[in-house]
Amino acid sequence: MTVTTPPTLASVLANPAAHSLATTFEDGDERRRAVVEAAARLLAEEGPHGLSLRRIAAEAGGSTQLVYTLFGGKPGLADALYAEGFGRLAAACRAALAQCPPPGDPERLMAIGRAYRAFAQDEPAFFAVMFGKAIPDFTPTTATSGRCRANTFGNLVGEVQACLDAGTLVGSAEELARLCWVTVHGLSALESAGMLRLEDPDAFVDEALRTPLLAHRP
Amino acid sequence: MTVTTPPTLASVLANPAAHSLATTFEDGDERRRAVVEAAARLLAEEGPHGLSLRRIAAEAGGSTQLVYTLFGGKPGLADALYAEGFGRLAAACRAALAQCPPPGDPERLMAIGRAYRAFAQDEPAFFAVMFGKAIPDFTPTTATSGRCRANTFGNLVGEVQACLDAGTLVGSAEELARLCWVTVHGLSALESAGMLRLEDPDAFVDEALRTPLLAHRP
DNA sequence: ACACCTGTATAACAACGTTATGACGCTGTT
DNA sequence: AACAGCGTCATAACGTTGTTATACAGGTGT
Numbered sequence: 001m002t003v004t005t006p007p008t009l010a011s012v013l014a015n016p017a018a019h020s021l022a023t024t025f026e027d028g029d030e031r032r033r034a035v036v037e038a039a040a041r042l043l044a045e046e047g048p049h050g051l052s053l054r055r056i057a058a059e060a061g062g063s064t065q066l067v068y069t070l071f072g073g074k075p076g077l078a079d080a081l082y083a084e085g086f087g088r089l090a091a092a093c094r095a096a097l098a099q100c101p102p103p104g105d106p107e108r109l110m111a112i113g114r115a116y117r118a119f120a121q122d123e124p125a126f127f128a129v130m131f132g133k134a135i136p137d138f139t140p141t142t143a144t145s146g147r148c149r150a151n152t153f154g155n156l157v158g159e160v161q162a163c164l165d166a167g168t169l170v171g172s173a174e175e176l177a178r179l180c181w182v183t184v185h186g187l188s189a190l191e192s193a194g195m196l197r198l199e200d201p202d203a204f205v206d207e208a209l210r211t212p213l214l215a216h217r218p
Numbered sequence: 219m220t221v222t223t224p225p226t227l228a229s230v231l232a233n234p235a236a237h238s239l240a241t242t243f244e245d246g247d248e249r250r251r252a253v254v255e256a257a258a259r260l261l262a263e264e265g266p267h268g269l270s271l272r273r274i275a276a277e278a279g280g281s282t283q284l285v286y287t288l289f290g291g292k293p294g295l296a297d298a299l300y301a302e303g304f305g306r307l308a309a310a311c312r313a314a315l316a317q318c319p320p321p322g323d324p325e326r327l328m329a330i331g332r333a334y335r336a337f338a339q340d341e342p343a344f345f346a347v348m349f350g351k352a353i354p355d356f357t358p359t360t361a362t363s364g365r366c367r368a369n370t371f372g373n374l375v376g377e378v379q380a381c382l383d384a385g386t387l388v389g390s391a392e393e394l395a396r397l398c399w400v401t402v403h404g405l406s407a408l409e410s411a412g413m414l415r416l417e418d419p420d421a422f423v424d425e426a427l428r429t430p431l432l433a434h435r436p
Numbered sequence: 437a438c439a440c441c442t443g444t445a446t447a448a449c450a451a452c453g454t455t456a457t458g459a460c461g462c463t464g465t466t
Numbered sequence: 467a468a469c470a471g472c473g474t475c476a477t478a479a480c481g482t483t484g485t486t487a488t489a490c491a492g493g494t495g496t
Contacts (some may be wrong), residue, residue: 049355052483063445064484074484131411132350137267137484140412149413178414182426186404193349194358195367196396208400215429270452281476282453292453355453 032070035060036080043081043125048134053077078129078138085126086148090155092119097159104166106213108159113184113205120188121201127192131185156181171216179212250288253278254298261299261343266352271295296347296356303344304366308373310337315377322384324431326377331402331423338406339419345410349403374399389434397430 038059042050053074057064071077096115100108120127128134130148140148156177163169169176187208190196198204256277260268271292275282289295314333318326338345346352348366358366374395381387387394405426408414416422 048351053485054483065444065446065486068485069443128351131407131413132352133266133346134351136352136354142412145412153413179426179429182404182408182414183401184404185408186400186402189349189407190400190403194360194363195349195371196400208397211397211430211433215433271454272452283455283475283477286454287474 047125075138078135079141079144082140083144085130089119103162106163106168110206110209113209114202116184117188117205120192169216170218183208257299265343293356296353297359297362300358301362303348307337321380324381324386328424328427331427332420334402335406335423338410387434388436401426
């Protein structure tokens with residue numbers, strides 16, 4: 001890891017590329033990537049319970065000790081997996097935005113919300129690791145957690161700011177972004193916990209987001 | 219357990235007492251209560267990781283096998299613990315409502331929201347068991363999950379309905395209750411995951427709830 | 437050529453959830 | 467009153483987990 005302290009939101013907004021989650025492995029270790037990918041596959045296929053050091057190491061073609069030399073133990077690998085999850089979430093949001101009107105249209109916020117919920121549904125194991133304490137005895141490093149938070153929230157704030165700049169919304173970018181995140185995360189988490197059964201989830205995301213957005217229309 | 223199928227929301231609203239979470243042990247087994255309380259204490263004090271069959275059984279003054287005869291295994295005990303968590307959440311909300319204006323005042327919805335968030339913060343382990351996936355390989359029985367959902371959501375719908383009856387709000391009770399739940403749960407979960415650092419959490423709950431409530435004022 | 441250090445694999449440890457085994461007490465029957 | 471049958475409990479064992487200690491390679495600097 002090259003970044004050891006959580007970057008400020010301002011610094012991420014000023015220069016997003018420098019804090020891209022994709023740079024996690026920039027120090028050149030290809031084996032780390034291989035181990036994380038093996039772990040990610042096991043996580044996606046068998047859930048958090050299938051994640052054992054031995055299986056991961058075997059899948060990556062090494063011994064148990066390999067995880068210790070590369071990550072210092074299971075929490076270290078979990079940290080990388082946690083960051084990987086946020087990377088995938090960001091990728092899913094980017095993909096959804098690709099086929100959207102250009103920045104400044106609140107429709108983009110809805111699209112992010114739908115992608116966020118779809119991620120929670122399609123990758124429940126990752127979502128549980130990221131937000132649900134699914135790996136026993138693991139809580140992300142404040143550095144990792146802060147970086148992931150800054151990325152996720154920073155992207156959202158950027159989109160809201162574009163709407164403010166375009167005049168399609170009014171208010172505080174950070175406040176509005178926080179409100180949207182809270183709303184979308186709440187419905188995603190409750191649905192993931194089996195507390196909401198939605199017949200038309202996308203419509204519900206739109207409906208839930210419409211309230212805060214309408215409150216901030218010009 | 220006497221209730222084996224999830225009650226409908228309507229039945230809970232019609233007769234809340236019959237579905238009270240406190241009746242879980244009405245079939246008279248005191249040892250179950252003792253074991254669940256020991257487990258709850260361990261959970262609250264040491265987090266989900268401290269929950270081991272052996273420690274729970276020892277704490278309750280029995281052997282490992284005791285958990286198997288009483289609950290059929292760890293998932294069975296987790297199920298009881300899950301229900302216990304919802305019971306405590308409901309109790310916390312009731313306590314907050316006790317010093318509130320009578321039903322019909324939207325201020326009560328804010329109070330529930332603040333109590334919900336405070337519960338997530340004060341009992342993070344219970345919250346993680348209830349809404350995260352903190353106990354490996356455990357997902358609540360659909361019966362238990364449905365009962366807890368019906369209780370939690372039912373209480374909220376009842377409060378919203380009282381506001382509709384009093385004319386302090388307009389709209390659909392279920393829709394509005396769902397929106398409030400989603401909002402409050404989202405901020406509670408994100409804060410619990412370290413993704414939100416709130417200087418004045420209660421004020422933020424009020425602010426977050428104000429938006430949907432203002433949208434439904436008469 | 438030799439000491440040194442880094443990284444890997446092997447093996448061992450304690451703790452976990454689960455299951456099998458044997459002993460105890462109770463109930464209904466003969 | 468004695469006995470078989472049942473459910474319940476404790477003990478012990480099994481396989482697996484994360485972690486740690488130990489031993490073995492391979493390169494590097496002197």
